[in-house]
Amino acid sequence: MKIGIVGYQGSGKSTLFHWLTGVEPNPARGREAQTAMATVPDPRVAQLCQIYNPKKVTQASLEMVDAPGLSRTHESSAARLATIREAGCLVMVVAAFEGTQRLADLTSFEDDLQIADLDIVTRRIERLHEQVKKPRPNRDELQKELELLLPLQALLEEGRSLHDQDLTPEQARAIRSFQLFSDKPRLAVINVADDEPELERIPAQVPRMPAVAVPLRLQLELDTLEPAEREAFCEEMNVRACDRDALVRQIMNVSGQQLFFTAGDREVRSWMSRRGATAVEAAAAIHTDLARGFIRAEVMTCADLVRCGSEREVKARNLLRKEHKDYVIQDDDILLIQHN
Ligand SMILES: Nc1nc2c(ncn2[C@@H]2O[C@H](COP(=O)(O)OP(=O)(O)OP(=O)(O)O)[C@@H](O)[C@H]2O)c(=O)[nH]1
Ligand SMILES: [Mg+2]
Numbered sequence: 001m002k003i004g005i006v007g008y009q010g011s012g013k014s015t016l017f018h019w020l021t022g023v024e025p026n027p028a029r030g031r032e033a034q035t036a037m038a039t040v041p042d043p044r045v046a047q048l049c050q051i052y053n054p055k056k057v058t059q060a061s062l063e064m065v066d067a068p069g070l071s072r073t074h075e076s077s078a079a080r081l082a083t084i085r086e087a088g089c090l091v092m093v094v095a096a097f098e099g100t101q102r103l104a105d106l107t108s109f110e111d112d113l114q115i116a117d118l119d120i121v122t123r124r125i126e127r128l129h130e131q132v133k134k135p136r137p138n139r140d141e142l143q144k145e146l147e148l149l150l151p152l153q154a155l156l157e158e159g160r161s162l163h164d165q166d167l168t169p170e171q172a173r174a175i176r177s178f179q180l181f182s183d184k185p186r187l188a189v190i191n192v193a194d195d196e197p198e199l200e201r202i203p204a205q206v207p208r209m210p211a212v213a214v215p216l217r218l219q220l221e222l223d224t225l226e227p228a229e230r231e232a233f234c235e236e237m238n239v240r241a242c243d244r245d246a247l248v249r250q251i252m253n254v255s256g257q258q259l260f261f262t263a264g265d266r267e268v269r270s271w272m273s274r275r276g277a278t279a280v281e282a283a284a285a286i287h288t289d290l291a292r293g294f295i296r297a298e299v300m301t302c303a304d305l306v307r308c309g310s311e312r313e314v315k316a317r318n319l320l321r322k323e324h325k326d327y328v329i330q331d332d333d334i335l336l337i338q339h340n
Contacts, residue, residue, distance in 0.1 A: 001274075002035070002063045003251055004087030004184075008109060009069030011095040012191035015216040017066035019223065020248060025066045033068065033083035037061040040252055040270070041245045042259055044302045048268045048334070051305065058269040060259055062252060070112060081116050085179040089255035090186040096202075097193040097215070103205060106188055111159070113181040118156045120178050125149050148174040156182060161208065187211065187254045189247075194218040194239055210254055214242045261302060261334045262286065273329060280325040283337045293340030297323045301332040 005013045014025045023036035039061045049057060065087060068080040084090070090113075094106045128146040132139055148171050155162060162175070162182040175183060188211035190202050195215075202213035222230050222241050234240060252258070252272070259270045260282055273282050279299075284291035304319045305311065314320050329335065 001088035001255060001257065002065050002086060003089050003091060003255060004065045004067050004084035005091045005093060006067045006084060007069060007093035008095065008105065009071055011069065011093045012216045013069060013093045014066050015220055016093055016189060017064055019216060019219045019244060021064050031068050034066045036064055038064050038248050040248050040259065040272070042270055044261065045268060045270055047302065047306050048261060048263045051310065052263050052265055052268055054265055054268045056267040058267060060270040060272040062248065062272070070109070074112065077112060078116060088184065089251070090181065090184050091251060092186055092188045094188060094190050096190050106206065114156060114159060117180040117182045118153070120180065121149060121153050121156060125153060145174055185254050185256060187251060189214055191216045212247060212250065214247070215239070219244070258331050260329050262336070263334050277329055278325060279323055279327040279329060279335065282329050282335055286337065290337045290339050294325055295338040295340060297327060298336040298338065299323050299333050302334060303332055305334060
């Protein structure tokens with residue numbers, strides 16, 4: 001799943017992308033979407049390494065996309081937004097390092113997304129209206145689609161987000177190919193000034209979506225310092241370093257994903273999966289062959305393994321479960337896939 005970093009021009013999108021991925025976006029390619037991976041560190045990986053002492057350690061990561069900024073005058077908005085239609089989650093960056101109009105900007109950006117969505121749905125509806133007038137073999141199907149889309153259009157016109165609605169499976173299917181922004185989970189990152197005194201209070205002021213306040217430029221600067229230097233700098237300037245890893249995990253949570261683990265003497269590894277994914281989906285994430293030849297998953301939790309100290313002890317205490325294909329994997333699971 002791609003995570004789209006979106007917002008108005010100059011809001012700090014590339015700064016956030018740089019901080020989270022460690023990759024500096026090429027400013028000459030500002031009109032295109034640029035992509036890099038942000039690793040998702042998890043303390044459990046280190047715990048597993050202590051137990052297995054593996055030759056190799058691999059951490060799961062999120063695919064971040066630095067999207068071209070939208071202009072406030074809406075110039076070529078549709079083309080710029082097209083570069084992030086396929087993202088599964090939006091991180092909306094709002095400039096709040098000068099002045100106080102941060103929330104107004106967020107609302108107006110959301111309106112821009114909503115208008116772009118409404119445009120797509122309305123065009124489809126207009127076309128369907130034309131098509132159902134004439135006799136054709138799939139007329140019933142088109143009529144059905146039309147009836148599914150009309151209430152969704154009404155919701156978008158009211159400025160409601162489809163993501164919070166309980167769409168029927170049919171409705172969800174009808175809009176899937178549109179990749180509507182309104183249907184994507186989102187997180188707001190309020191890019192505040194280095195010395196912002198209300199860091200903690202700002203997120204609660206953001207309506208309808210989870211939010212964090214981060215002085216983004218400061219974080220990039222702090223990353224260039226050695227730990228001791230950084231501490232001295234923060235103390236002197238009375239500023240604080242923000243927790244990059246916690247933000248990446250929050251983005252993962254908002255996007256509806258979670259980690260699972262595989263562990264052995266050869267490799268300890270964390271993997272990204274959809275929340276609610278089954279054991280066979282998790283197997284497919286590791287290798288398609290594992291999914292094809294899936295027999296069962298042996299599952300233990302990190303907590304049990306750490307408590308027992310070894311896999312052998314987990315087995316001895318009957319804490320290793322055998323699960324089927326459709327077992328829904330849980331956040332703390334370590335999987336061993338048995339396959340043909
Ligand atoms: N004072 C201050 N300036 C910032 C901060 N974050 C970003 N800036 C400045 O804002 C400008 C834009 O930052 P970028 O990260 O390039 O913004 P962007 O959203 O990628 O911009 P576009 O790609 O042009 O849409 C730069 O000149 C930054 O130095 C901040 O926290 N404080
Ligand atoms: Mg940029």
